[in-house]
Structures are given as C-alpha cells and as structure tokens.
Amino acid sequence: MKAVVYTEYGPPDVLQLKEVEKPAPGDNQILIRNQATTVNIGDIWARNFKAITPARFTMPLPLWLPSRMYFGFTKPRISILGSEFAGEVEAVGKDVKRFRKGDQVFGYRGQSMGANAEYLCMPEDGLVSIKPVNMTYEEAATVPYGALTALNLLRKANIQPGQKVLINGASGSIGSAAVQFAKYFGAEVTGVCSTPRLEFVKALGADRVIDYTKEDFTRNGETYDLIFDILGKSSFSSCKNSLKQNGVYLLASFKSKQLYQMLWTSTTPGKKVICALSSENLKDLLFIKELVEAGRIRSIIDRCYPLEQTAEAHRYVENGYKTGSVIITMENNNKKEKR
Ligand SMILES: NC(=O)c1ccc[n+]([C@@H]2O[C@H](COP(=O)([O-])OP(=O)(O)OC[C@H]3O[C@@H](n4cnc5c(N)ncnc54)[C@H](OP(=O)(O)O)[C@@H]3O)[C@@H](O)[C@H]2O)c1
Numbered sequence: 195m196k197a198v199v200y201t202e203y204g205p206p207d208v209l210q211l212k213e214v215e216k217p218a219p220g221d222n223q224i225l226i227r228n229q230a231t232t233v234n235i236g237d238i239w240a241r242n243f244k245a246i247t248p249a250r251f252t253m254p255l256p257l258w259l260p261s262r263m264y265f266g267f268t269k270p271r272i273s274i275l276g277s278e279f280a281g282e283v284e285a286v287g288k289d290v291k292r293f294r295k296g297d298q299v300f301g302y303r304g305q306s307m308g309a310n311a312e313y314l315c316m317p318e319d320g321l322v323s324i325k326p327v328n329m330t331y332e333e334a335a336t337v338p339y340g341a342l343t344a345l346n347l348l349r350k351a352n353i354q355p356g357q358k359v360l361i362n363g364a365s366g367s368i369g370s371a372a373v374q375f376a377k378y379f380g381a382e383v384t385g386v387c388s389t390p391r392l393e394f395v396k397a398l399g400a401d402r403v404i405d406y407t408k409e410d411f412t413r414n415g416e417t418y419d420l421i422f423d424i425l426g427k428s429s430f431s432s433c434k435n436s437l438k439q440n441g442v443y444l445l446a447s448f449k450s451k452q453l454y455q456m457l458w459t460s461t462t463p464g465k466k467v468i469c470a471l472s473s474e475n476l477k478d479l480l481f482i483k484e485l486v487e488a489g490r491i492r493s494i495i496d497r498c499y500p501l502e503q504t505a506e507a508h509r510y511v512e513n514g515y516k517t518g519s520v521i522i523t524m525e526n527n528n529k530k531e532k533r
Pocket of ligand 1: 236252343363367368386388389425427447470472
C-alpha cells in the first residue's frame with residue numbers, strides 16, 4: 195500500500211510517499227481501506243518534534259520528556275503520521291462482532307497515528323464507529339480530534355445551559371468544535387479569533403465574535419461563567435475580572451504555573467482554574483456521531499490534498515493559513531472545497 199512515511203525530523207519535505215507493507219488485522223481488529231485523513235497541529239509537531247523545546251511545549255515540563263521519548267529522541271519512532279481517518283472496512287478478524295466488511299467507518303488513533311496511509315487496522319473496541327450517514331468520508335475524517343477533545347474538556351468544566359461562555363482560539367480544531375458543543379449545551383457563546391476567521395466562527399454558531407487583533411476581551415467589561423482558552427494565550431490574572439463570581443477558567447494548554455493555580459483555586463471559594471487533559475472514549479465518539487446526524491455538529495473543510503501532496507498540506511497548516519479542516523484524500527482528486 196501507499197503511505198506517507200518520515201524517517202527523520204524536519205520540514206515538510208521529510209514526508210515521502212512510499213510503498214509499505216499492507217497491515218493485516220488481528221483476531222479482534224478490522225482492516226480499513228482509508229479514504230480520508232487530516233493534518234492537525236499534532237501532526238506538524240510530531241513531524242519535527244526535535245524542534246519542540248521545553249519552552250515551546252504547551253504542557254507542563256514533566257510531560258515533555260515522556261512525550262519526547264514517545265515520539266523519538268533523535269529520530270521519529272512513529273513513521274506514519276495522521277490521527278483521524280474515515281474509510282471502508284475491508285476485512286475483519288475472526289473475533290470481531292461490531293463491524294462487517296463494507297461498513298463505512300470513521301475514527302481516531304490519537305498519538306499512535308498511522309492514518310496517512312491507504313490502509314490501517316483498528317481494534318474493534320478502539321475509537322472507531324460507523325460513519326455519520328450525512329457526512330462524506332472527507333467530512334467525517336475532520337470530526338474526531340476536535341470534537342472528542344472539546345466535548346471532554348467542556349464536560350470537565352461542567353458547562354450548563356444559559357451560561358455565558360467565551361472560547362479563546364475558536365477558529366482552531368478544538369475551538370471550532372467547542373463553539374458548537376457550547377451552543378449544543380445551551381450556552382451563549384462568544385468566539386475569539388483573528389480577522390480572517392471571524393465569518394468562519396460566526397458560521398459555526400457563535401452568538402458573538404471578538405477579533406483579538408482589535409479588541410482585548412479581558413478589557414471590554416463583559417463577564418463570563420466559563421472562559422475556555424485552547425492555546426493558553428491569556429492568563430488567569432488577566433481574565434479574573436472577565437469571570438463571574440464562580441466562573442471557571444478552563445485551559446487545554448497549560449504549564450506547571452497553571453496547575454498550581456488550579457490547586458490553589460480548588461481550595462478557595464470563587465473563581466476556579468481547570469487544567470484538563472482529554473481522555474477520549476468510544477462512548478463520546480458514538481455520542482458525537484449522533485450529534486452530527488442530528489445536524490448539531492458540522493465540519494467545515496478548507497482544503498483537500500491527495501496523499502502524495504501531504505507535505506504541501508503540512509506547509510499550509512504550519513503557516514497558519516487553515517480556516518477549517520485540511521484533508522488528505524486517498525484518491526487523486528486534488529479537489530479544493532470552500533464551504
Ligand atoms: N488538554 C488536552 O487534552 C489537549 C488535547 C489536544 C490538544 N491540546 C492543545 O490544544 C492546542 C491545539 O489546539 P487546536 O488543535 O485547536 O489548534 P489549531 O487547530 O492549530 O488552532 C489554533 C487556533 O488558535 C488561534 N490563535 C492563534 N493565536 C491566537 C491568540 N493569540 N488568541 C486567540 N486565538 C489564537 C488560531 O487562529 P486565529 O488566526 O484565528 O487566531 C488557530 O485557529 C495545543 O496547544 C495542544 O497542546 C490539548
């Protein structure tokens with residue numbers, strides 16, 4: 195089968211289209227003929243993990259070493275990137291009960307990656323589900339990472355109907371899903387992003403958008419029940435006045451300092467800091483599929499690249515151009531969609 199392989203860390207050119215051995219499913223695994231995968235920030239980082247110094251790492255320092263060891267110290271341990279996929283089940287192992295040959299599925303491989311390839315195997319109890327009926331393979335492949343992470347983290351902040359919620363980083367993979375989930379949970383949502391992505395965030399359903407290049411949301415006098423900062427670009431001290439009395443400051447990216455703030459605020463009344471790691475599970479993926487089919491969660495595709503142009507797709511994402519999702523398709527259709 196064809197796959198995009200890398201054997202050294204570096205710029206997008208380290209990604210090479212190669213013939214590699216097609217995987218064979220184990221007894222409890224399914225073999226998927228992959229149709230679409232994505233390029234996310236995690237792929238960009240993993241491609242050049244040696245450049246992710248402790249200072250650039252968006253998690254507490256004690257997690258840096260295990261991550262570096264996981265991805266490989268001097269060269270990558272994982273040779274194929276891509277964490278999201280959508281495709282058709284081509285074969286099933288003898289113990290598989292949930293899936294049959296021909297099923298259309300989508301799913302998430304997390305840090306084990308390996309989806310930038312024509313075929314992949316998944317355990318039947320892994321993060322894989324029948325694809326939403328109302329989505330193409332391309333659309334379905336964009337859903338799992340952002341939606342699983344946003345749903346998981348918003349639940350950890352105990353989001354409630356009627357709350358005023360601000361999402362900082364609303365135009366990214368997690369942020370765009372967070373806007374939609376916050377609306378689904380009945381919140382009034384403000385999305386913060388840069389000028390070119392204001393319309394995109396509005397289209398996701400945000401009640402209000404703030405252009406952070408023109409307005410500082412911490413200084414406009416508005417207060418929120420929940421401020422969800424995806425990249426951790428703000429600080430608890432600057433956001434305190436923008437939080438209601440028992441408001442929550444939720445971080446997807448944080449350092450040890452924010453962990454101490456979480457510990458401290460958990461022991462005192464009033465405003466809280468929550469630093470959370472998402473723990474994805476199959477139940478959430480099945481719930482997300484239902485919401486997609488009910489029209490509550492949608493995917494907006496920026497560009498599609500054929501597998502052989504994966505390096506080009508990395509360049510586009512790495513340069514911060516994406517507005518919506520960037521897809522790798524297995525057919526050589528090179529179609530470019532804007533919706
Ligand atoms: N806690 C967890 O379990 C967990 C799991 C996965 C990932 N993460 C973290 O989540 C982050 C990646 O999120 P993602 O995948 O959504 O990233 P992404 O798709 O790359 O999106 C990041 C967005 O942030 C926006 N942005 C950049 N500077 C900003 C600023 N100063 N203020 C507001 N928005 C800004 C960018 O758009 P604009 O140009 O419109 O600003 C971009 O759309 C990483 O730091 C990663 O460590 C955490």
